[in-house]
Amino acid sequence: xxxxxxxxxxxxxLNRSLLxxxxxxxxxxxxFLFWTRRSITTRYSQTSVGLLWALLQPMLSSLVYIIVFxxxxxxxxxxxxxxxxxxxxxxxxxxxxxxxxxxxxxxxxNLDIVTRVQFPREFLILSVWVESIVDLLIGLSIxxxxxxxxxxxxxxxxxxxxxxxxxxxxxxxxxAFIISALNSRVRDFMQLLPILLQLLFYLxxxxxxxxxVPEAVQGxxxxxxxxxxxxxxxxxxxxxxxxxxxxxxxxxxxSCVLLVAGYxxxxxxxxxxxxxx
Amino acid sequence: MSVTNVIEVEHVYxxxxxxxxxxxxxxxxxxxxxxxxxxxxxxxxxMVLQDINxxxxxxxxxxxxGSNGSGKTTLLRLLAGISLPxxxxxxxxxxxxxxxxxxxxxxxxxxxxxxxYLNCTLMGLxxxxxxxxxxxxxxxxxxxxxIDIAVKRYSSGMVARLGFAAAIxxxxxxxxxxxxxxxxxxxxxxxxxxxxxxxxxxxxxxILVSHGLSSIEAVCSRAIWIEQSIMRADGASAxxxxxxxxxxxxxxxxxxxxxxxxxATPENEVSKRPHVSAQRNQYDPDVDIAPPQVYDAxxxxxxxxxxxxxIVVRCRAAFSKPKNNVRIVIGLIELKTxxxxxVGDNRLLDEPDSFYGKQVVECVFPNVQVQPGAFGVYVAxxxxxxxxxxxHWRDLGARFFISxxxxxxxxxxADSLTATQVTMRYISRELSEPTP
Numbered sequence: 001x002x003x004x005x006x007x008x009x010x011x012x013x014l015n016r017s018l019l020x021x022x023x024x025x026x027x028x029x030x031x032f033l034f035w036t037r038r039s040i041t042t043r044y045s046q047t048s049v050g051l052l053w054a055l056l057q058p059m060l061s062s063l064v065y066i067i068v069f070x071x072x073x074x075x076x077x078x079x080x081x082x083x084x085x086x087x088x089x090x091x092x093x094x095x096x097x098x099x100x101x102x103x104x105x106x107x108x109x110n111l112d113i114v115t116r117v118q119f120p121r122e123f124l125i126l127s128v129w130v131e132s133i134v135d136l137l138i139g140l141s142i143x144x145x146x147x148x149x150x151x152x153x154x155x156x157x158x159x160x161x162x163x164x165x166x167x168x169x170x171x172x173x174x175x176a177f178i179i180s181a182l183n184s185r186v187r188d189f190m191q192l193l194p195i196l197l198q199l200l201f202y203l204x205x206x207x208x209x210x211x212x213v214p215e216a217v218q219g220x221x222x223x224x225x226x227x228x229x230x231x232x233x234x235x236x237x238x239x240x241x242x243x244x245x246x247x248x249x250x251x252x253x254x255s256c257v258l259l260v261a262g263y264x265x266x267x268x269x270x271x272x273x274x275x276x277x
Numbered sequence: 278m279s280v281t282n283v284i285e286v287e288h289v290y291x292x293x294x295x296x297x298x299x300x301x302x303x304x305x306x307x308x309x310x311x312x313x314x315x316x317x318x319x320x321x322x323x324m325v326l327q328d329i330n331x332x333x334x335x336x337x338x339x340x341x342x343g344s345n346g347s348g349k350t351t352l353l354r355l356l357a358g359i360s361l362p363x364x365x366x367x368x369x370x371x372x373x374x375x376x377x378x379x380x381x382x383x384x385x386x387x388x389x390x391x392x393x394y395l396n397c398t399l400m401g402l403x404x405x406x407x408x409x410x411x412x413x414x415x416x417x418x419x420x421x422x423x424i425d426i427a428v429k430r431y432s433s434g435m436v437a438r439l440g441f442a443a444a445i446x447x448x449x450x451x452x453x454x455x456x457x458x459x460x461x462x463x464x465x466x467x468x469x470x471x472x473x474x475x476x477x478x479x480x481x482x483x484i485l486v487s488h489g490l491s492s493i494e495a496v497c498s499r500a501i502w503i504e505q506s507i508m509r510a511d512g513a514s515a516x517x518x519x520x521x522x523x524x525x526x527x528x529x530x531x532x533x534x535x536x537x538x539x540x541a542t543p544e545n546e547v548s549k550r551p552h553v554s555a556q557r558n559q560y561d562p563d564v565d566i567a568p569p570q571v572y573d574a575x576x577x578x579x580x581x582x583x584x585x586x587x588i589v590v591r592c593r594a595a596f597s598k599p600k601n602n603v604r605i606v607i608g609l610i611e612l613k614t615x616x617x618x619x620v621g622d623n624r625l626l627d628e629p630d631s632f633y634g635k636q637v638v639e640c641v642f643p644n645v646q647v648q649p650g651a652f653g654v655y656v657a658x659x660x661x662x663x664x665x666x667x668x669h670w671r672d673l674g675a676r677f678f679i680s681x682x683x684x685x686x687x688x689x690x691a692d693s694l695t696a697t698q699v700t701m702r703y704i705s706r707e708l709s710e711p712t713p
Binding site: 004008009027028030038112119271 | 294355366368375377384402
C-alpha cells in the first residue's frame, strides 16, 4: 500500500507544497481509474438510447447551425463544406464546454463523498475531463465519416491539431479549477456560467472562420485564448494551413501558468465546500 | 521502543460562519457592497471547538463523549482531514478510515459492490489490493445478494454493516467511528466489537464517538469529554464517563440520592477495572461492593466471550459490620431484554453465611448458551432472615459480550441452567475485623 503523506493542518491551512499535493494525489490513482470508469459506463448505459446520445448531441446542435448559417445567413468557408466546418468546431467546443461546466460542477454534484472522506478532490474534475475525451473521440469519428461523405481529403497539417489540442486542454482544465474554486465561495456563479460560456461561444471563431472577422476587430480575437485555438483547429484539420504558431505558444505558456495557479487556488479553496454546506 | 503520536491536536479552534450556512450568493454580496461599503456584513460565527488539546499514541483507543451539538463530529472531521482547523494545529499520521455517518462515502445510486470499489480506492488501496479486499468485506458484512443491488435499497442496518466492514478491512492505521455501530443488529454489533478488538490488537488506533457509554467503556481505555465546544475531561474512560454521567444527571435535575448511582466507590476500593454504568441501590450502609469482574475459563479477565464458554464472575464485597445469614445472588443480565438469564446462589454452599470484612465471591457459569449480545452482571445481597435487601447492583451497560460461536457439547440453555450447575465459591474470606 502506498503511504499517505502526513496530514498537517495549521491555522486554516494545509501544510503541503504543490509537489506534495501531487504525491498525495498519486496515492489515489486506483480511485481515479475506478471513478472514471464508473462515470463513463453509467453515462452511456443508464439512458435509454445509451451511446447514441453521445452521437446525437453534437449532430443535433450542429444541425441547427447548419440550417441557420448555410441556408439563412450564408457563411462561406470555401473550400471546406460548411456542415463539415461547423461539425468539427462544435465537437471541439463541446469538449471545452463540458470540461469547464461539468468540471466546475463536479465537486458540488458529489458532496456525498466530498464531505465525508478525505481524498484528492481534483480527481473528480479530471474524471470529467476523461469523459469529455470519450465524447470527443466519438464526435471526431462522426466527423471522419462526414469527410468521407463529402469526399473531402484531410490535409497534411492534421497532426499539428494535436499540439493545439494539448494547449486547449490545459486552458480548459485551468478554467475548470478556477471556476470550481470560485464556486465554493459564491454558489450562484454556476447560474451565470452558461451565459458566460455562450457569450464566449459567439465571440470565438466557432461558427465562422477568423478570416470573416473584420480586420479592425480581429485584434480582439487574440485576447480571447479560444480565438487562436479554434482558428488553429480549423486551419490544421480542414484548411491545411498553420499560421498561428506564435499566438499559440503565448497561449500555451499562459495556460500552463494558469493551470498551476488554478490548481493551487483550487487546493486552497476546496475546503470551503465542506464548511459552507 | 517509544510509541509515536499518530494524532496531535494543539490549541484547535473551529469556527463556522453562520451566514455561511446558507451560502453567500453573488447577488447578496453585490447588494451589500452597493448599499454600504463601510459597514461590513455582520459576520456571525459560531465557535464549535475551542482550544482543544490532546495527542493520541499509536494503538490507543480513545472514546469521545459529550452532549449533542458539543462538537464531537466536527472534531472527527478535523481528524479525518475533511475540514481545516480555523486556528491551531492538527497532525495525523497514516491512513485514516472515517466512518463519519451512516453510509459514509457511499453513493446511493451505486451497487454495494461498486461502492466497495469506491471505498477501498478512496482509502488509498491499489487496484489489485482492492480486488482482494472486497471478498473479505462482503463476507464480513453478510449482506448476501444485496451486494449487487443499489445501496439506496438497503436498510440502514445494511448500510452500516457494509460501511463498517469496508472501513475495518481496508487496513487503516486509524479508524474514526461516529455512532455507526448503533444501528447494527445485535449479532453484528457483537461481531463488530470483536473485529475492533482484533484491530486494536494489531497496534492500530481507534477513535470512537458514541452516546452508548457502555460501548465507550468496552472499547476505549481512554475518553475525552467535550461539552459546548470545550474539552472538559481527558483520562481513563471509566473516570471520564463517571464525570459525564454525573453532569448529565445534574442537568436532568434528578436528585443524586434517588438516581441510579453510576459510581462504585467502596471506600476501600477494590478494583481499578474500567467501569460500566450501573444501578447501585444501597439499602444497608454497612455493605458495599466493587464493580464485578468477568473472567474466562482460563482465569483471564475479559469482556469478549463466545456462546458455550465458561463465564466466571467475581465480586468483591466489603462488610463493615458483621452480618449473619447473608444471601448473595450473582446473575447475568441480557441487556437487550433486561432479563436475568442465569443466577448463582450462596445457599448451596456448606460454608457459614456470616460475613465481616472483605469478601471475594466467585460464580462459575459453565457452558452458557445464550443469544449473542451484550451482557451485564447482577448482584443482590440480602438478609436471609429478614428477607430485607442490603445492596443491589445491576449493570446498565455491557460488562461483556457473547458472540455467536457454538461449541460441540450439548447446549445448556441459560434459562434452564439450574443453580446446581452454576457453582459459587468464596475466593477469600476475611472474617476478622478489617484493618483500617
